[in-house]
Amino acid sequence: MAEKTNGYIDTRAAMESPLSFTQAIIKGLAPGGGLLVPERIPKLSLDEIISLSELPYHARAARIFSAFETNLSDDEIAKLMEIVYADNFDDERITPIVEVEPGKHVMELWHGPTSAFKDMALQCLPVFFSKAIEVERENGNCSEDFLILVATSGDTGKAALEGFKDRAHTKIMVFYPHGGVSDIQFKQMATQAGGNVFVLGGLGDFDDCQTSVKGTFNDVEFNERLAREHNVKLSSANSINWGRLLPQIVYYISAYSQLVADGALKAGELLDICVPTGNFGNILAAWYAKAIGTPVGKLICASNENRVLTDFIQSGIYDISERELILTPSPSMDILVSSNLERQLFELTGRDSSKVRQWMSDLSTKKRFEVDDETRSKMQENYLCGYATNAEALTTIREVYERDGYLLDPHTAVAWNVVEKAGPERPVLIASTAHWAKFGYDVYRTLNGIEAGAELPSEVLELTGVQLNELISEQTGGKSIPANLAMLDSLELRFTGTCEASIAGVEGAVATWLG
Ligand SMILES: *Cc1c(COP(=O)(O)O)cnc(C)c1O
Numbered sequence: 001m002a003e004k005t006n007g008y009i010d011t012r013a014a015m016e017s018p019l020s021f022t023q024a025i026i027k028g029l030a031p032g033g034g035l036l037v038p039e040r041i042p043k044l045s046l047d048e049i050i051s052l053s054e055l056p057y058h059a060r061a062a063r064i065f066s067a068f069e070t071n072l073s074d075d076e077i078a079k080l081m082e083i084v085y086a087d088n089f090d091d092e093r094i095t096p097i098v099e100v101e102p103g104k105h106v107m108e109l110w111h112g113p114t115s116a117f118k119d120m121a122l123q124c125l126p127v128f129f130s131k132a133i134e135v136e137r138e139n140g141n142c143s144e145d146f147l148i149l150v151a152t153s154g155d156t157g158k159a160a161l162e163g164f165k166d167r168a169h170t171k172i173m174v175f176y177p178h179g180g181v182s183d184i185q186f187k188q189m190a191t192q193a194g195g196n197v198f199v200l201g202g203l204g205d206f207d208d209c210q211t212s213v214k215g216t217f218n219d220v221e222f223n224e225r226l227a228r229e230h231n232v233k234l235s236s237a238n239s240i241n242w243g244r245l246l247p248q249i250v251y252y253i254s255a256y257s258q259l260v261a262d263g264a265l266k267a268g269e270l271l272d273i274c275v276p277t278g279n280f281g282n283i284l285a286a287w288y289a290k291a292i293g294t295p296v297g298k299l300i301c302a303s304n305e306n307r308v309l310t311d312f313i314q315s316g317i318y319d320i321s322e323r324e325l326i327l328t329p330s331p332s333m334d335i336l337v338s339s340n341l342e343r344q345l346f347e348l349t350g351r352d353s354s355k356v357r358q359w360m361s362d363l364s365t366k367k368r369f370e371v372d373d374e375t376r377s378k379m380q381e382n383y384l385c386g387y388a389t390n391a392e393a394l395t396t397i398r399e400v401y402e403r404d405g406y407l408l409d410p411h412t413a414v415a416w417n418v419v420e421k422a423g424p425e426r427p428v429l430i431a432s433t434a435h436w437a438k439f440g441y442d443v444y445r446t447l448n449g450i451e452a453g454a455e456l457p458s459e460v461l462e463l464t465g466v467q468l469n470e471l472i473s474e475q476t477g478g479k480s481i482p483a484n485l486a487m488l489d490s491l492e493l494r495f496t497g498t499c500e501a502s503i504a505g506v507e508g509a510v511a512t513w514l515g
Contacts, residue, residue, distance in 0.1 A: 006069040008242065010034035011346040012360070013353035021070035022132035025125075026142065028241040033360070034353070035343050036242050042067035044293045046268055049253055053261035057094040058085040060257070061250045067292070068246065071135065080131060084124045084247070088113050090482060095120070095251045097258060100406045103427045104419065105264065107255050110409075110435045114188060115482045117282070117433035118159035120251065121244035126163040126170065128243045129235075133169040144233040147226070147510065148172040151213040153206040154185040155332055155438070157199070158192070160237065165194035171232075173198045173510060175209045178498050184438060184465035184485060191491035198513050199494075204501030215503035222507050230514045239279050240339050248285030249292070255429055256294045265427060272384075272428040274300035276415040277309055278333040280340035282431060287344060287382065297426055300384045302418035304328040307387040308336055314385065316376030318359075321367035328390050329410040329442040329452055332433070337363070345371065348378040386418035390453065393417055394446040397436075401447065407479055409434040410442050437481045440468045447475060464489055 007018030014032030024036045044067060052060045058081040065081070066074045085094050091111040098106045112119025129146070136142035148170060150160050157174040164172040176189060178201030189199045202209040216222060217234055226232045237244075252273065259265040273296055275283040283301055290296035303310045305326045312318045320336045328334055342360060349355050355375075362369035371379075388396070396413040400406055408416055412432040419428055436443045444460060445452065460468065466489045469481050499505040 006039045008036040008069070009039050010036055011342050011353060012357045021068075021072065022135040023141070025128050025132040025241065025243040026136060026146075026235070028236065028238065034356075035240050035340070035346075037343055037346065038069050038242075040069065041288065041291050044253070046293065046295070049294060050257050050260050050267055052254060053257040056085075056092075057254065058082050060254045061085060061247065064250050064253055064292075065246065072131070076131070080127050084127050088123060095254065097255055097262075097429070098406065099264065100400065100404050103424075104416075105255075105259065105427065105429045106406070106408075106412070106432045107251065107429055108432045109251065110432065110438075110482075112159075113162045113484055114155075114158045115435040115438055115485055116155045116159050117431075118156050119162070121239070121247050121281075122156075122159040122163035122237075124163075124247035125237055125241060125243040126167045129164075129237065130168045130170060132243075144227065144231050145169045145171070146235045147232050147514075148235050148237045149213050149216060149506070149510070150174045150236070150238075151202075151206070151210040152176050152181075152189075153331060154181040155434075156239075158185065158188040161189065161192045161194070161197050161199065164237070165192070165197055167196070171196040171198075171513075173200070173513065175200055175202045175213060175499075175501070175506060175509075177201070177206045177209055177501070178203055180205055182441070182465055184440070184469075184488060187465070187488040187491070187493070188485075190493045190495045191488065192494065198509075200509055201496075201498040202501030202505065203498055208501035212501050212503050212506045216506045216510070219503065219507065226510070226514070232514060239281050245281055245285055245288070245340070245343075248282055249288045252286045252289035252296075252429075253292065253294050256289075256296075259427070259429070268295055270295050270297035270426055272297045272300060272424045272426055273431070274302055274415045274419045274422075274424075274428055275431045276302045276304075276330065276333055276411045276433055278335040278338065280309070280338040280344065282433070284340045284344055286431075287347070290382075291347070298384045298424070299382055300386070300415075300418060300422055300424070300428070302415040303385070303387040304330045304333045304393065304414050305387065305389055306334055306336060309338060309341075310385045310387045312341075313379050313383050316373070316379070317368070317370045318363065319368040320363075329393060329439065330414050332411060333414065344379075345375065348382070349375055384422050386421050388414040388417035391451070394442060394452045396420075397443060398446045401476070407436045407443065407476060408432070409436045409439050411439075435482055435485070436479075437469045437472075437485050440465060440472055444468060444472055447472065 008024040010030030012034030062078040109117040359369040
């Protein structure tokens with residue numbers, strides 16, 4: 001199979017020549033802080049998109065990936081995809097779609113091994129990553145092994161551990177705030193299997209953990225020591241890596257073909273897509289799906305009370321100078337700087353890196369940037385937007401359950417609520433980003449008439465997360481709990497250690513683990 005030659009460029013035009021796909025995966029971020037995007041966005045015809053429904057999911061993914069610029073052969077890609085989308089998912093459709101109400105199609109993105117949407121990207125990225133290391137080794141560009149360092153507020157850490165577990169040439173170490181994650185999240189990480197994994201509770205909050213991990217990345221001397229003594233290079237595999245975005249494009253194209261095959265859409269009919277948004281990765285993937293040729297109408301960007309994106313889409317002004325982060329029942333959307341927006345601005349300005357550089361520099365120095373009228377109009381042509389308050393999101397969970405018997409998690413409920421308010425004119429696909437059992441406390445609250453943030457009864461607080469989910473399941477006539485969550489209380493806790501949430505604490509832990 002002929003190798004494709006084009007590569008990956010960066011949004012701030014700091015690189016002189018494009019990177020290959022495997023280089024882009026390993027580097028993650030461009031020098032100068034820009035994000036990597038494919039030089040050319042591929043096109044698929046409507047027929048090509050619709051015929052995807054005849055294939056199993058892994059083959060749909062291979063077909064779509066092969067349309068992009070990679071320095072891997074179609075054969076290699078097909079083999080990798082068979083590894084990524086296999087029985088690690090608990091539904092062979094991988095991303096099943098449920099029509100919860102007429103014209104409202106919920107795409108369940110949480111059938112992966114940790115019941116979180118992050119699995120969709122983090123089951124794939126590590127497979128690319130190991131492959132990319134092999135390719136770059138053959139090319140003589142790389143001789144080290146990689147240590148993935150992650151600071152997590154809960155969900156991403158587990159999904160990253162499960163993705164990198166026993167992957168060649170990599171180790172992974174995760175820091176979470178000790179006492180600052182839910183019982184379920186703690187047990188998911190503390191029971192993690194695998195020979196190349198380590199988990200520690202940082203003695204501090206999430207910010208302390210994140211600052212310490214960032215500080216470790218920036219400590220030149222420490223990084224030199226790791227290279228010298230252990231032949232190890234640090235990497236973050238974070239959410240701006242192109243290897244995390246690419247697998248997210250697949251399920252939107254796949255969903256369109258599936259809805260046509262199921263008779264829910266006519267071929268060519270427009271579909272709106274609503275995504276509960278944090279870092280702008282998932283919804284940007286839907287934009288790329290549209291750019292590739294999927295007949296998408298509006299993209300609906302749903303926010304929680306951290307409504308910076310809603311305000312930006314309405315006004316063209318991205319302003320966090322006076323905004324404080326609000327803690328909500330949808331914690332994975334509690335984000336003020338949506339990193340992937342930079343890619344969207346790059347695309348909507350016709351790839352104008354000087355504008356992007358200016359805006360990103362304003363954001364870092366003034367905590368604010370304002371786009372020109374043309375870019376604002378382009379955003380509004382593509383996007384509808386809205387936000388849900390904490391109370392609205394939790395009420396939505398109860399209402400949809402009572403009306404339709406379907407249980408939403410608090411993130412998906414934000415999207416559902418925003419769709420209801422927007423009153424879409426055509427069929428809409430709602431991205432469901434978590435199973436309800438990952439957020440049992442708030443689901444219990446709303447089903448039992450307890451307000452968002454209010455104290456739970458002591459007999460409920462005494463339950464483990466698993467027991468609480470069993471109680472919710474009883475209350476809802478036997479709603480099923482994914483096996484990986486249901487069995488958590490019976491697994492051995494492998495990782496219960498803590499360390500200082502400081503640079504010295506993180507570096508000490510890394511050095512001790514590497515031996
Ligand atoms: C990460 C996450 C989101 C936000 O996705 P982005 O790609 O960051 O916009 C929404 N819901 C859940 C449950 C998540 O884990």
